[in-house]
Amino acid sequence: MNLSKRGIAGLVLIVVSIMAAGLIARSTDKTSLYWVATGEIAPGDRISPEQVAPARLFLPGRSEYYLGADEDLTGTIATESISRGEALNRSDLSRESDYRLWRLISLDISSADLPYSAVKGSLIDIYRLSEEAGLGAELVLESVVVDAVSEGNGISDRIQIVVRIPLMQVRPLLDAYATSRITISSHLD
Numbered sequence: 001m002n003l004s005k006r007g008i009a010g011l012v013l014i015v016v017s018i019m020a021a022g023l024i025a026r027s028t029d030k031t032s033l034y035w036v037a038t039g040e041i042a043p044g045d046r047i048s049p050e051q052v053a054p055a056r057l058f059l060p061g062r063s064e065y066y067l068g069a070d071e072d073l074t075g076t077i078a079t080e081s082i083s084r085g086e087a088l089n090r091s092d093l094s095r096e097s098d099y100r101l102w103r104l105i106s107l108d109i110s111s112a113d114l115p116y117s118a119v120k121g122s123l124i125d126i127y128r129l130s131e132e133a134g135l136g137a138e139l140v141l142e143s144v145v146v147d148a149v150s151e152g153n154g155i156s157d158r159i160q161i162v163v164r165i166p167l168m169q170v171r172p173l174l175d176a177y178a179t180s181r182i183t184i185s186s187h188l189d
Contacts, residue, residue, distance in 0.1 A: 031056040033069035034087045040121030041082040042145050044102055044164050047073045047093065057087055065089055081121050081145065103170050104147055104162050111157045113183040114149070118161065122146050123187035126163070126173065128180040140176045141169055143187050 003011070036055040041047070054069035067073065067088045080092040118124050124144050127137040148162040161184070165173060176182060 030060070031058045032063065033057075034059070034063075035067045035069055035071070035073060037082045037084055037086050037088065039084050040119065041078045042121040042147055042164065043078055043080055044145070044147075045078045047076045047078065047088075049073075052088065055087075059087070065091070067093070081123065083121070102164055102166055104164055105170060105173060106160055106162045107177060107182060108158050108160055109182050109184065111159045113181070114159050114161060115184065115186050117186045118146050118149060118184055120146055120148055124163070124184045125187050126176075127183050127185065128176040129183055130180045137183070140182075141165065141173055 033054045034057045035052045036057075038051055038053050041051055045051070052073060057066075059066060067090060073088075073093075075095060076093040077095070078092060079094050080089075082088065082092055115124075122145075124146055125139060126141045126144055128140050129137055145164045146161060147164045148160075150160045163173075
């Protein structure tokens with residue numbers, strides 16, 4: 001293929017314009033790499049490398065509140081629920097755990113008493129169903145973090161839910177669980 005001087009000049013102009021566009025785009029890019037959750041993270045979870053990934057974000061005036069991808073997350077513990085795709089806020093993480101005073105409690109309940117929205121990391125309210133309560137339901141615990149939900153085996157309608165609660169609330173929950181039917185609702189802010 002023979003190119004004339006005009007053809008060569010045209011190709012050079014095209015290549016130069018593409019390179020210039022790339023340089024302009026790179027110079028105006030104000031995004032930075034930050035850590036973002038790849039799945040739901042519950043309060044008390046120790047952050048592992050599988051739970052986070054770097055992502056380019058533009059956070060004008062707020063960048064100091066979030067963890068950059070160049071910062072070490074080893075040993076940090078979530079103090080709040082973090083949703084999938086959410087950038088890790090410094091205030092939602094701690095190096096020291098006050099979760100030594102927390103316990104994981106497993107409850108075996110009917111699938112009819114568990115909303116579909118109750119998944120790992122979500123907040124729920126736990127009620128006791130009793131004849132003595134005026135409306136038949138009494139609030140036992142509010143804003144409880146779901147640590148895990150395991151589906152039944154298909155033979156039974158029972159579901160196992162593991163909740164993370166402060167040590168001081170273990171006794172009231174177990175008392176309610178032992179004496180009444182327990183039902184769960186999604187916590188609404």
